[in-house]
Amino acid sequence: MSGEPESTHTVVQWIEKAENDLRNAEYTLTLQDNCPFDTICFHAQQCAEKYLKGLLFFLSISFPKTHDLEALTSLVPDDISLGLDMGAVLSLNRYTIEARYPGDWEPIARTEAENAVDVARRVREAVRNNLPDEITGR
Numbered sequence: 001m002s003g004e005p006e007s008t009h010t011v012v013q014w015i016e017k018a019e020n021d022l023r024n025a026e027y028t029l030t031l032q033d034n035c036p037f038d039t040i041c042f043h044a045q046q047c048a049e050k051y052l053k054g055l056l057f058f059l060s061i062s063f064p065k066t067h068d069l070e071a072l073t074s075l076v077p078d079d080i081s082l083g084l085d086m087g088a089v090l091s092l093n094r095y096t097i098e099a100r101y102p103g104d105w106e107p108i109a110r111t112e113a114e115n116a117v118d119v120a121r122r123v124r125e126a127v128r129n130n131l132p133d134e135i136t137g138r
Contacts, residue, residue, distance in 0.1 A: 007057075007058075008134070008135060010057055011054050011057050011058045011131070011135050012135055014050050014051070014053055014054030014057060015050075015051070015054050015131075015135065015136065017050045018046070018047045018048075018049075018050035018051045018054065018124065019047075021043040021044070021046040021047040021050060021120075022043070022044070022047040022117070022120055022121070022124060024043045025039075025040045025041075025043035025044045025047065025113075025116070025117050025120065026117060028040050028043070029110075029113060029114065029117060035110065035113075037107075037108040037109065037110060037112065037113040038095070038098065038099040038100075038108050039099065040113040040116065040117065041092070041095040041098075041099050041108055041112065041113055041116040042095050042096070042099035042100055043120075044092060044095070044113075044116035044117050044119065044120035045067070045069070045092040045093070045095040045096055045099070045116070045120070047120040047123070047124065048069060048089060048092055048119065048120050048123040048124075049067055049069060049072065051123050051124055051127040051128075052069065052072040052073060052076070052123065052127065053072065054127065054131075055076065055080075055127045055130060055131065056072065056075055056076070058131060058135070059076075059077065059080070061075050061076075061077075063075055067093070067096040068093060068096075069089055069090055069092055069093050070086075070090050070093065073086065073089065080130055081130075082123075082126040082127070082130070083126060084122060084123060084126050085122075088115075088119045088122070089119060089122075089123060091116075091119065092116060092119055092120070095116065
């Protein structure tokens, strides 16, 4: 990243949107009755996606318009250590479709939604560890 204020501002915007998705997923997970587990999983996937896009933008790496976490993580340079279980991260991919559109999908249980939020938190932490404090607010 060039370090220009506009570039920093854009990365901060990606992070803010990712944080909103995580906050939405975490709050919705507190519902006891009629909890929309599919919505939680969608927001968990969105959190991971936006954090990865924010990191790529920070690194001045162009990325396609995609929700595919595999495509996004493959663009992260080898010298950037995310230390993530990629199987867990890629498990979020299914929620880009299944959580938003009708279909004959398997129902999502609370434990699956809790796991999706946990994976989103791990992506969040991995990306934040690779961003400067002035962007993450640490």
